[in-house]
Amino acid sequence: MLTISLIWGIVVAICCCLWLITGIRRRRMGEPPLENGLIPYVGCALQFGANPLEFLRINKRKYGHIFTCKLMGKYVHFITNPFSYTTVMRHGKYFDSKKFNLAASAKAFGHRSIDPSDGNTTENVHETFIRTLQGDALNSLSEAMMENLQYVMRPPGLSKTNPDSWVTEGMYSFCNKVMFEAGYLTLFGKDLTRQEAQRTSILNNLDNFKQFDKIFPALVAGLPIHVFKNAHNAREKLAEDLKHENLQKRDNISELITTRMFLNDTLSTFDDMEKAKTHLALLWAAQANTLPATFWCLFHTIRSSEAMKMATEEVRKTLEKSGQKISFEGKPISLSQMQLNDMPVLDSIIKEALRLSSASLNIRPAKEDFTLHLEEGSYNIRKDDIIAIYPQLLHLDPEIYPDPLTFKYDRYLDENGKPKNSFYCNGIKLKYYYMPFGWGLTMCPGRLFAVSEIKQFLILMLSYFEMQLVDSQVKCPPLDQSRVGLGILPPTNDIEFKYRLKYLM
Numbered sequence: 385m386l387t388i389s390l391i392w393g394i395v396v397a398i399c400c401c402l403w404l405i406t407g408i409r410r411r412r413m414g415e416p417p418l419e420n421g422l423i424p425y426v427g428c429a430l431q432f433g434a435n436p437l438e439f440l441r442i443n444k445r446k447y448g449h450i451f452t453c454k455l456m457g458k459y460v461h462f463i464t465n466p467f468s469y470t471t472v473m474r475h476g477k478y479f480d481s482k483k484f485n486l487a488a489s490a491k492a493f494g495h496r497s498i499d500p501s502d503g504n505t506t507e508n509v510h511e512t513f514i515r516t517l518q519g520d521a522l523n524s525l526s527e528a529m530m531e532n533l534q535y536v537m538r539p540p541g542l543s544k545t546n547p548d549s550w551v552t553e554g555m556y557s558f559c560n561k562v563m564f565e566a567g568y569l570t571l572f573g574k575d576l577t578r579q580e581a582q583r584t585s586i587l588n589n590l591d592n593f594k595q596f597d598k599i600f601p602a603l604v605a606g607l608p609i610h611v612f613k614n615a616h617n618a619r620e621k622l623a624e625d626l627k628h629e630n631l632q633k634r635d636n637i638s639e640l641i642t643t644r645m646f647l648n649d650t651l652s653t654f655d656d657m658e659k660a661k662t663h664l665a666l667l668w669a670a671q672a673n674t675l676p677a678t679f680w681c682l683f684h685t686i687r688s689s690e691a692m693k694m695a696t697e698e699v700r701k702t703l704e705k706s707g708q709k710i711s712f713e714g715k716p717i718s719l720s721q722m723q724l725n726d727m728p729v730l731d732s733i734i735k736e737a738l739r740l741s742s743a744s745l746n747i748r749p750a751k752e753d754f755t756l757h758l759e760e761g762s763y764n765i766r767k768d769d770i771i772a773i774y775p776q777l778l779h780l781d782p783e784i785y786p787d788p789l790t791f792k793y794d795r796y797l798d799e800n801g802k803p804k805n806s807f808y809c810n811g812i813k814l815k816y817y818y819m820p821f822g823w824g825l826t827m828c829p830g831r832l833f834a835v836s837e838i839k840q841f842l843i844l845m846l847s848y849f850e851m852q853l854v855d856s857q858v859k860c861p862p863l864d865q866s867r868v869g870l871g872i873l874p875p876t877n878d879i880e881f882k883y884r885l886k887y888l889m
């Protein structure tokens with residue numbers, strides 16, 4: 385017995401020595417200050433995950449504007465000075481972010497690589513995203529979304545319901561239902577032959593989507609999906625509905641999806657299920673941040689009487705200018721992209737709600753050893769290390785945004801009510817002050833559509849419904865930190881609100 389314990393003791397001691405010799409990185413000359421953390425492999429990931437903002441603020445105070453932390457086996461160099469972001473971007477030739485994003489997608493959604501360098505396709509995925517989500521494609525997407533939102537919000541017979549009757553519901557669950565169904569129909573089209581069954585099936589998909597999204601941070605951290613049986617089933621069911629045999633029954637599929645369905649070369653070596661999983665990746669990108677973002681925009685609008693008043697007035701004026709009258713029986717509301725773009729109050733509300741709820745981690749893996757030249761000095765970076773920016777540091781910096789935790793509907797408006805683009809830190813104008821959609825080459829290609837669809841949702845809610853919080857004094861719910869790094873954080877708890885049809889002629 386004693387011998388076995390002794391052998392185990394020696395094995396553990398040797399492992400510890402090996403880890404100390406090989407597992408702990410030692411800072412070399414010219415490298416940023418380094419935090420290895422105490423736990424092998426995990427490094428500082430637990431402290432970072434528990435409260436990233438606080439963790440980064442503490443390290444910034446300790447080390448200055450750039451420092452390195454070991455997180456799940458990777459060495460991450462955090463850049464915390466917003467004036468350095470432009471300089472970091474100039475080092476683009478040393479970064480390999482597209483490769484990293486494509487590999488993460490393949491792992492999480494379970495399809496083979498769609499990185500051209502792996503030979504399955506010659507498609508430049510990012511260019512396809514820009515072509516099918518911006519410019520003319522954005523006009524068609526927005527038009528379809530406005531129609532679908534009203535299809536979901538104004539079911540036949542709605543106008544006959546008693547306008548006096550309030551419906552009480554969780555606001556987050558309401559936003560999820562409406563935006564998921566309308567967004568799903570906009571991306572993947574409508575099956576006109578089975579509209580009721582289609583609604584049930586999309587709402588089932590929403591449940592599966594939520595189950596899958598819950599474990600998404602674990603997948604990104606490197607855990608295999610098979611560990612999560614229910615989420616794995618949910619992912620497979622979601623993909624099943626997106627197989628080509630099912631999509632071919634649908635009308636008005638967006639260009640984002642048809643481009644991938646009918647391109648010969650792209651994905652031609654993938655089977656139907658694998659192709660469906662690449663569509664699922666797009667469904668996730670289009671919904672995972674938009675759903676919580678929509679909640680925060682509606683919540684803050686209803687909670688601030690001034691925001692509500694100014695937003696309602698802007699919507700009224702926009703509809704009046706476009707010569708439209710709101711009615712349940714008449715034509716659905718339709719606004720061009722140009723008319724939507726000319727709504728500074730709603731823009732400011734959306735920006736402010738996203739500033740308060742966004743917690744994305746923007747990362748750039750290094751392709752090779754290089755020297756990062758910043759205003760505060762030059763730093764050697766090793767191949768495969770990661771350069772990271774955490775925009776929440778910027779979004780909640782009281783120097784840039786006074787009283788940073790308070791929602792101010794007009795924070796992004798100037799004294800003339802026009803969009804405000806000048807924000808300062810230490811008296812110097814910032815180029816980057818708002819980054820929920822990332823930065824540089826991989827910046828979210830769906831950002832214009834995202835803002836448009838949230839704006840359309842607000843326009844329709846303000847036009848058709850009277851809304852109230854059940855508890856008018858309700859506190860702002862805390863942000864659910866489990867999605868930190870991925871984008872917009874959802875609320876930890878839902879908020880009850882009630883709504884009823886406006887009296888419309």
Ligand code: HEM
Nearest residue numbers: 485510669670673674677744821822823826827828830834
């Ligand atoms: C409020 C809503 C949204 C937020 C906050 C958001 C944010 C982001 C962020 C932070 C990234 C990563 C950028 C980077 O790696 O630097 C991203 C990527 C992406 N987003 Fe969005 N997004 C939103 C809505 C949408 C929508 C509606 C779509 C499409 C319909 C979309 C499509 C994409 C795609 C395809 C990528 C991957 C780009 C690539 O890897 O090349 N997003 N988004």
